Amino acid sequence: MTRPTIPVVSYPDLLSTTVARQRAIATLGEALEAVGFFILEPHPISPEVVRRAYQVAAEVFALPESAKAQYTFPQRQGQGGFSSLGSEQAKGYTVPDLKEFWHINFHNLNGTDTPWPQEVPSFRPVMTRLYQQLMACAEVLLGACAEYLGQPQDWLVSMATGGNTVLRLAHYPAVGATPPGSLRAAPHEDINLITLLCEATAPGLEILTQQGEWLPVQTHPGQIVVDTGDMLQNLTNGLFRSTTHRVVNPRSSQQARLSMPFFVHPRPEVDLTPIDSLIRRTGGVPQFPPITAAAYLAQRLEEIQVK
Template sequence: KMSDSARPDLKESFIWGYQDEQGAVPKDHSLRGDNQWPDFLPQLQNHAMTYFGQAHGVAHHLMRGFALGLGLEENYFLKTCSRPLSRASFVYYPPQPENLGQQQFGVGEHTDFGVLTVLCQDDVGGLQVKNVDGQWIEAPPVPGSLIVNVGDLLSRWTDGAYKSTPHRVVNSSGRERLSLVLAFDPDPQTIIDAREIYGAEYNVDNEPITCGDYLTWRFDKAFAYRKN
């Protein structure tokens, strides 16, 4: 669940991260761990890692656009992305029973912690996004499209030039819902500092922090299993 006062999210996830062509996972940060591929789905690893690579191509293309939008060299945000701290996940949302009420969510209101999220959803719907007026609007599935969310880390990196998007999932369709998600982040040692974009004299509230330290801090604050 996304807050201590909320009900647990009504979903299940299978999560995996970066590994090299030999299947090895770097040991450079505590948020990494060996991917757990089930023996009874022998093709899963190949298909999952293919998606992981292709979705990174989409993320890299978008990050080049974000850099150009700020007048930066197009690969500015991609200088340290050879062993990204990205995670990908298959997410399953069961049909949401009506008797659970309106305070039960597939996933509660939140903004994504990292740099960028690339989301592929099925045709069920249920994703809602909060607009600048605080109103929840549907983000319906569009065949052949992806949904992209700016995350908190990119907002911090650009001092709010790109803003993270509050969103949630309400699966009131009566059907199972599936999504395929890439949470894109650079290498864990990447320094996140808006002053490197705007100049040393630029007034910014946040101190420099590495990508890995920022995500660790956010996970420690958010999830009960990391608080205990």
């Protein structure tokens, strides 16, 4: 049996006014239906911004634990600031993930949330540029998703405007011997609308195919991996697939890894109840109950046991 491949979508084609745009939208939509993932290449994010973001992220994660700990805010359940190694545990798993991370959210950019790390002054301007570029890209992708789904082009963009979208800087350290059953990121699905993932510094991402096999996601510089989150799966009554994925441990215990997923969230009051036209398109039976984005996020944060 031939292993599935992850379709590639051209960002410039999505911006065009030619037949290439319609082909790109069709490829994007069909990929999210069948695989739940696609690769964006080329994309509009500056390679220099990505390079600098990884550089300053590495500087922050290299700080002493005592310095990083002052940016931990348990009341935010990991939605802003620093979360230490072992602070997140996937739903249904008894051991925590082998990662630490820093979250930059919408409120950070507007100066109303958690503080920025003072020890690395360049962190804020670099991450602000990256966040803004990823958000602009995400809005184009959300518009294409809406068009494929037969909705107004601003349908999903308007939901995400003002939402607490999160840029996660994830550090998977070289940890040597690991507890039995522990992974860098145990199998899970994303919570949000869509996720954009700039190329990581090392491999490890795998997705679970419909055949029950783990498929390594092989990417290179110049590509962004995009996937459906559970919230968009809900809205589309399962037409767009939120696919299980994981980050496996490296063969060498000395290999660290950095990644930068960008989780696009709707505003808390957004209704995630499947819409009628997409219920009809998926067999006529609602697959998900009515729920708001705020209630859904609270439920999922409790399930993944963020400490």
